[in-house]
Amino acid sequence: MNCTRRSFLQGSLATLFVGGLNLPLLAASVKKNLVIISLRGGMDGLTAVPVIGDPKIKSYRSELLLDQKLKLNSDFGFHPKLSTLHNLWKIGKASVVHATSIPYTQRSHFDGQNLMETGGLVPYREKTGWLGRGLKLANLDGSGLALTLPMPLLLRGIEQNNNFYPAHNTMPRIEIVKKLRAAYEGASEEKLLNIIDVIMNRPLTMQGGDQSLDSLSKKASKILQDPLGPRIAVFDIEGFDTHSGQGNDEGGHADKLEEIDMIIKNLYEGLGKEFDNTLILTLTEFGRTVEQNGGYGTEHGYGSAILMAGGLLKKSQVLTDWPGLNKLFEQRDLQSTIDARGVYASAMSAVLDLEFEQIKKNVFWNSDISNFSEQLFKT
Amino acid sequence: MNNYFRKVGFGLSYKETIPEDPLKWATDQFNSLPPLSWSEKLPSVEDQREIFRQYVTEKEKIQEKFGKDAMIYEKELNKLRHQKGQNFFQAFELSIRHHNALNNGAPAFERMWHFWGNHFSLSNKDFISDWHYGPYMREAIRPSMDKTFEEMVVEVTTSWGMIHHLDNTDNIGPNSQEGRRENSDGDKRKVGLNENHGRELLELHTVSPAANYTQDDVINMAKVLTGWAKKWSKKNSWAGPLVFQPELHEMGQKNILGKSYNTKENKMTGNKQLFAVIKDLCNHKSCREFIAKKLCQHFITDEPSQEMIDPIIQAWVKSDGFLPEIHKATMKVAFEYGNKHKKFLMPEPWLIQNAKMLNFKHYWGPDRYVFKPGKIPPKRERNIQWILEDLGHPVFKPSQPNGFIDNEEEWTSPELMIRRMVYANQFQTYLKNIRRENQSTYDDEFFENIIYKNFSNPENALKTVFSANSTQNRFVMFANMPEVLKT
Numbered sequence: 006m007n008c009t010r011r012s013f014l015q016g017s018l019a020t021l022f023v024g025g026l027n028l029p030l031l032a033a034s035v036k037k038n039l040v041i042i043s044l045r046g047g048m049d050g051l052t053a054v055p056v057i058g059d060p061k062i063k064s065y066r067s068e069l070l071l072d073q074k075l076k077l078n079s080d081f082g083f084h085p086k087l088s089t090l091h092n093l094w095k096i097g098k099a100s101v102v103h104a105t106s107i108p109y110t111q112r113s114h115f116d117g118q119n120l121m122e123t124g125g126l127v128p129y130r131e132k133t134g135w136l137g138r139g140l141k142l143a144n145l146d147g148s149g150l151a152l153t154l155p156m157p158l159l160l161r162g163i164e165q166n167n168n169f170y171p172a173h174n175t176m177p178r179i180e181i182v183k184k185l186r187a188a189y190e191g192a193s194e195e196k197l198l199n200i201i202d203v204i205m206n207r208p209l210t211m212q213g214g215d216q217s218l219d220s221l222s223k224k225a226s227k228i229l230q231d232p233l234g235p236r237i238a239v240f241d242i243e244g245f246d247t248h249s250g251q252g253n254d255e256g257g258h259a260d261k262l263e264e265i266d267m268i269i270k271n272l273y274e275g276l277g278k279e280f281d282n283t284l285i286l287t288l289t290e291f292g293r294t295v296e297q298n299g300g301y302g303t304e305h306g307y308g309s310a311i312l313m314a315g316g317l318l319k320k321s322q323v324l325t326d327w328p329g330l331n332k333l334f335e336q337r338d339l340q341s342t343i344d345a346r347g348v349y350a351s352a353m354s355a356v357l358d359l360e361f362e363q364i365k366k367n368v369f370w371n372s373d374i375s376n377f378s379e380q381l382f383k384t
Numbered sequence: 385m386n387n388y389f390r391k392v393g394f395g396l397s398y399k400e401t402i403p404e405d406p407l408k409w410a411t412d413q414f415n416s417l418p419p420l421s422w423s424e425k426l427p428s429v430e431d432q433r434e435i436f437r438q439y440v441t442e443k444e445k446i447q448e449k450f451g452k453d454a455m456i457y458e459k460e461l462n463k464l465r466h467q468k469g470q471n472f473f474q475a476f477e478l479s480i481r482h483h484n485a486l487n488n489g490a491p492a493f494e495r496m497w498h499f500w501g502n503h504f505s506l507s508n509k510d511f512i513s514d515w516h517y518g519p520y521m522r523e524a525i526r527p528s529m530d531k532t533f534e535e536m537v538v539e540v541t542t543s544w545g546m547i548h549h550l551d552n553t554d555n556i557g558p559n560s561q562e563g564r565r566e567n568s569d570g571d572k573r574k575v576g577l578n579e580n581h582g583r584e585l586l587e588l589h590t591v592s593p594a595a596n597y598t599q600d601d602v603i604n605m606a607k608v609l610t611g612w613a614k615k616w617s618k619k620n621s622w623a624g625p626l627v628f629q630p631e632l633h634e635m636g637q638k639n640i641l642g643k644s645y646n647t648k649e650n651k652m653t654g655n656k657q658l659f660a661v662i663k664d665l666c667n668h669k670s671c672r673e674f675i676a677k678k679l680c681q682h683f684i685t686d687e688p689s690q691e692m693i694d695p696i697i698q699a700w701v702k703s704d705g706f707l708p709e710i711h712k713a714t715m716k717v718a719f720e721y722g723n724k725h726k727k728f729l730m731p732e733p734w735l736i737q738n739a740k741m742l743n744f745k746h747y748w749g750p751d752r753y754v755f756k757p758g759k760i761p762p763k764r765e766r767n768i769q770w771i772l773e774d775l776g777h778p779v780f781k782p783s784q785p786n787g788f789i790d791n792e793e794e795w796t797s798p799e800l801m802i803r804r805m806v807y808a809n810q811f812q813t814y815l816k817n818i819r820r821e822n823q824s825t826y827d828d829e830f831f832e833n834i835i836y837k838n839f840s841n842p843e844n845a846l847k848t849v850f851s852a853n854s855t856q857n858r859f860v861m862f863a864n865m866p867e868v869l870k871t
Contacts, residue, residue, distance in 0.1 A: 068452060113551070113580060115507060115784050129587070129786065154776050156797045168799040172774055172806045177860045181852060182805070185864050188848040192866045196796060203798045249447040249457070256454035300444070301451035 037282045037317060038229045039356040040238045041136065041159065042268060044261070044289040045118060046246030049303055050310035050339060051295065052258045054101050054323070055082050061330040066297040071253050077101070081323050085254050086263040089270040093314050094321045098280075100381060102311040102348050103325035106291060106341035110334070112305035114246065117290030122158040124346050124369055135349060136237065137162025138368045143357040150228060150235035152221040157239055159288075167203060167235060169224065171214050179205075208234070218242065222268040226275025229283070236356075240268055245289065249300030257302070269314050281316030284382070286352050288345075294337045295330060306338035311348055317355055317383055324380060347374035348381070355382035387840045390871040391722045392683055392715055393491030394733065394740040395838045398824055402837055410492045410715040414708045417530050418490035420522075422483050422750045429519040429544055430625075432473070436515045437623035439468040444621060467757050470514050474780055475761065475769040477518025479747045481779075482768065485736050493529075495733065496711055498779070499682050500525050500536070503675075504589060505787030506545045508780075517780035520545045533675065533705040534666040538659060541585060542612060544626045550581035550785065553613040553622070555606055557634025577634075582606035584785050586665070595670035597641055607634040608645065608661050611654070628655040641668065672700045678790075679710075683718040685725035686791045692717050723840060726870040728792035731775035731804070738811060738863045741834045743824045745817035746771060775807060776800050808863035812856040826855040831862070839867055 055071050056062060058080050063070060074082030075091040081103065083091045093099035109120045116128035124135035140149055140163045147165035151157050154170045176182070182205060189197040210227040214220040218240065225238045242264050247257040265287065273280050292309030308328070328340035346369055353368070354361040354376075361376045378384050388406045389396050396402065403409035420426075442464055450457040465471060485494045501521050506512045524543040528536035540546055547553065555578035557563045566575045582605035586597050611633030615624040633654060638645045643664055646653050652660040665671055676696035680688035699713035729737070739746055747768040772778045776795070782788055815823060824830050831849050839845045848865045852858050862868060 114509075116580075119784070129784075151797075151799075154774075154799060154803075155794075166797070168797050170799050172803050173770075174806045174810050176802065177805055177809045177857065181857050181860050184848075184851050184861060185805075187851070188861070188865050191848075192844065194866045196792070197801075197866060197869070200796055200798055200801050204802055207798075249451050250454045252454045260454075300447035302447075 035282055036232050036236055037356045037358075038236050038238070038276075038279065038284070039136075039352065040225070040229075040240070040268075040272060040283060040285040040315075042240045042242060042265060042285065042287045043118075043121070043157070043159070044245050044265070044287050045241060045243045046114065046289075047117075047291045047293055047305055048245045048261075048287070048289040048309050049247070049251070049258055049293040049306075050103060050308060051292075052251070052253075053084050053087065053262055053312065054103055054310045055084065056080065056327075056330070057082050059330050062295075065295045065330070066303075068301050069251055069253050069297050069303070073254055077321075077323060080327075084259065084262050086259050087266050087312075089266045089273065090312065090314055093269070093273065097320045098314055098316055098318055099321050100313045100318050101323045101325075102313070102343060102345070102377075102381075103323055104308045104328050104339055104341055105311055105325075105343040105345045105348065106308050107345050108341075109291065110307055112291060112307075114290060114305075119158065121288050121290045124349065126372075133162030134159035135346070135368055136160055136239075136353070137166075139353040139357060139359070139364060140237065142363065142367050143359055145236070145357070148235050149237040149239070150225070151239045152225055153239065153241045157241070159239055160237070165199070165203070167207075167211075169211050169228070170216060170221070171212075218264050218268055219271065222271035223275055226272050229272075230276060230279050242268075246305075247293075247302045248298065248304065249302040251297070251302040265312065273314070284315040284317040284352055284356055285313060286349075287312045288349075292339055292341075295333055295339055296337065304337075307334045308339035308341035311345060313352075313381070319381055319383055322381075324377065344372075344374050346372065348377055350374055351377040351381060354378050355384055385723065385840055386836070386838055386842075387871060388719060388722055389491075390737055390838055390868075391727070392718050393495060394485060394737045396834070397740050397743060398830055398833045398837075400837070407716060407719045410719070411712040413490040413493040414496075414529075414711045414715070417527065418488055418493050420480070420484050421486075421488035422480050424751075426480070426522065427473070427519055429516070429523050432515040432519050433544060433623060433625065435468050436511070437620055439464060439470070439511075439515075440623040441619070441621050442468075463758075466760055469755050469757065470511060471766065472753075472755050472761050473518065474514045475748075475766040476750065476753045476755075477521075477780065478768045478772065479750045479753065480518065481521070482736060482739070482747050483750050486740055491740075492715060493711075495683075496714075497521070497526055497529065498732070499679070500529065501779070502782070502787040502790070503678065504536075504540045504546070505782045505785055506549045507782050507785045507787075509549045512545055512549055513778070513781040516545050529707055529711070531707060532666075533671075533700075533707055533710065534663055536707065537585075537589060537662050537666055540589070541581075541609075541658065541662065542626065542628075544614070547581070547612055547626055548614060550584055551578050552581040552609055553616075554578040555581060555610050555613070556632045557607060557610040559636070560610060560634050561631040562629075563632070563634070577603065577606045577610070579603065579606045581609050585609070585662075588786050590662075590665040590674075591641070591668045591670040592674035594674060595641060595668060601640050604638040604640045605661070607636075607638050608640070608657050610634045612658065630654055640664075666705055672697045672705075675710075676700065679714045680717065682790055683714060683727065684721050685727055688725075692721050722871075728795060728870050730788060730790060730795060731777035731800075732772060732779050734804070734863075734869065735771065735775065735807070737868070738808070738859075739814075741838060742811060742859060742862065743818070743822075744811050744814040746811075746814045748817070771807060775803050804869070805860060805864055808860040809856065811859040811863065826858070831858065841867065 073085040076082045090099045107121050109117050119128045122134045123131035125131040137160045149160040149166035151168040160166045186201045214224050228234050250257045289309050292306040293303035294306045326342040328342050334340045350364045361378050392410050446460045524539050528539045556575040558576045579602050583602045611629050615627040676693045680692045696713045699709045703709035748765050835842045835845045845867045849858050849861050852861045
């Protein structure tokens with residue numbers, strides 16, 4: 006394949022306008038779910054979604070090349086551990102945005118993750134997350150659920166989000182919790198009262214289980230099915246920072262991709278027909294260097310990929326404005342040609358039934374981001 | 385009034401008598417540095433850097449040898465971790481910290497020590513939490529508490545941990561001797577400024593964004609910091625000692641917040657330049673206001689009024705930033721406003737307060753820790769680490785350089801509140817760590833004793849605790865009642 010930027014562009018344009026089904030607008034009463042999986046440490050887009058047609062990759066990372074690839078089209082494949090995602094691809098429910106990143110090029114995990122969640126341009130300046138602001142705009146108090154212990158920055162900015170991350174030990178007996186509630190009521194502690202009510206009214210689906218991603222994602226699929234329950238779920242996977250032992254078909258990165266695939270599998274199987282009203286989307290703070298380092302790993306880079314699944318996708322596709330491997334960003338990283346925040350805003354537009362322009366203005370401060378709603382999602 | 389012992393300390397135990405003059409009780413603790421309750425054989429920053437150096441260099445060998453096979457690589461790496469105590473030292477250091485908070489007789493001082501440790505946070509990078517944070521607290525923070533704020537900033541800014549976690553070793557003057565050589569030698573590696581430390585020194589450590597510094601100020605701050613770096617050598621790899629290296633330092637004039645350095649009039653160059661800049665930052669109005677407000681937020685309320693902040697600023701100006709005076713002024717403001725304002729406690733001080741008042745021991749005594757290379761530490765040794773992690777407050781492992789956020793909103797999500805109930809439900813099991821002769825009898829009189837001593841509104845608190853019957857349930861009620869969650 007001749008991996009020039011132009012041919013990819015034409016390819017994607019050609020496929021984008023073919024067979025655009027004009028589905029009737031979904032009734033506003035349908036509950037749509039958005040599941041975010043934060044991939045912390047910097048996911049290597051070239052391992053998750055390898056570029057098939059570019060022989061140049063071999064000169065950069067001979068030890069990290071995949072033997073097996075799950076073919077998507079003539080240009081790209083999935084890593085073999087993304088088998089559920091590949092099955093979903095075959096039925097039109099998986100997509101990729103490639104060579105994309107938030108507009109941050111300094112390669113610090115902390116700053117990068119902060120910006121990935123706030124959607125801002127200066128680390129630590131914003132105190133709320135883009136999803137929290139989006140939910141606020143849609144007046145969806147209390148509809149966010151984090152499957153993590155601290156409330157992720159991503160969801161901050163709206164009241165009454167819930168989180169579920171079961172502790173190792175047991176709760177006090179219910180009579181004691183009720184007595185505590187009475188104490189809060191007697192002391193007019195409104196905020197504490199509010200929280201203890203959320204805790205006491207937790208449905209059975211939000212009890213038990215453990216902190217494994219397997220258990221959490223099974224729980225989440227039950228919770229998201231509740232028509233009155235949360236419509237946002239946020240997961241965290243750590244450990245993508247493979248400076249060494251990154252591996253290829255097996256290895257450090259493969260293990261992490263397997264975790265993404267497991268979450269998607271559990272959601273697909275657990276959500277049943279609600280999967281059609283769901284969108285799953287990954288975030289990461291940056292990609293990794295194209296070239297392998299001395300420890301059979303990679304360093305912090307720039308462009309990466311966004312993995313998506315769910316019935317709210319328009320169809321299966323790789324959306325990219327492929328920069329090629331000839332011209333790397335700062336001679337080392339995959340270039341990012343799509344501001345990932347445009348994809349985030351478009352996804353929120355599709356799930357929260359808000360106009361893209363409204364989100365662009367109120368959530369992303371009118372930043373120069375592109376609208377992918379038409380291309381990527383059922384609207 | 386009795387709230388005060390929890391407001392600035394950890395409360396009074398059932399054995400303690402109520403100090404006659406609470407304010408004097410608090411301020412006296414800042415007259416000199418109180419010794420640690422546990423001070424035998426504590427590792428120093430250099431001890432731990434050496435062990436970390438061994439870890440880093442041996443890990444590189446393992447990477448080279450086994451990097452191709454992820455399974456063997458992980459196995460070898462795990463062996464190395466235990467060999468160097470990666471799973472040992474954090475729990476050991478936490479144990480010392482809590483033993484000290486409960487036993488050294490200067491709880492207000494200890495609270496203040498913890499405050500500074502969080503203000504000058506080392507975010508969790510490259511195992512800083514495991515090997516380095518404890519010694520950093522003892523060597524960079526604690527001795528500075530008897531000096532000026534400026535001296536503390538110098539100490540912290542030039543500490544190994546701060547330089548390491550804010551990437552200042554990568555901050556190299558492009559026009560320095562080394563920068564010019566590296567950028568013209570034809571290979572791919574290029575060096576330049578890294579603004580990370582410079583930005584945080586302004587934003588988090590001293591003047592805060594209220595000073596309205598610009599991106600140019602940040603760049604100039606980064607230039608001033610060039611040269612302060614870990615010394616690379618083949619033996620040390622990237623775990624070398626901290627040395628000021630003039631060959632990395634960007635020469636020329638720097639302008640920060642309207643002042644110029646290294647000019648004809650102000651000839652501060654090299655390593656002295658940083659000291660001159662820190663002096664000016666610490667004398668900046670925004671710095672005093674920022675720190676005074678943060679102190680009020682920690683001890684009194686999330687939203688302090690200017691009236692509370694002003695006396696601390698005045699003490700600062702009058703004493704030229706002498707920390708004992710700033711600390712005493714804070715104690716005084718907390719005394720005056722404490723009863724009218726409530727502060728929601730972060731999990732660690734909440735845990736220590738409960739341990740103190742209920743007389744349980746949630747940690748393994750520091751005297752019982754012995755580091756044996758290669759040995760996997762037993763669970764009971766690491767318990768304190770899990771508790772803090774589960775409560776959401778692993779104090780040596782903040783995820784960001786701004787440390788743990790000290791306001792109510794941060795700590796009142798459902799799952800974090802569940803954790804407090806869950807662990808309060810466990811408190812009774814920690815009684816077994818106390819020798820029988822030192823245990824309390826948890827009768828009504830015991831609860832009356834601690835509640836009258838520690839609460840300004842004892843009647844309500846008593847009613848709440850006595851609404852449950854068993855000791856275990858009374859512990860849960862006690863620890864989670866509003867009077868204990870907030871001080």
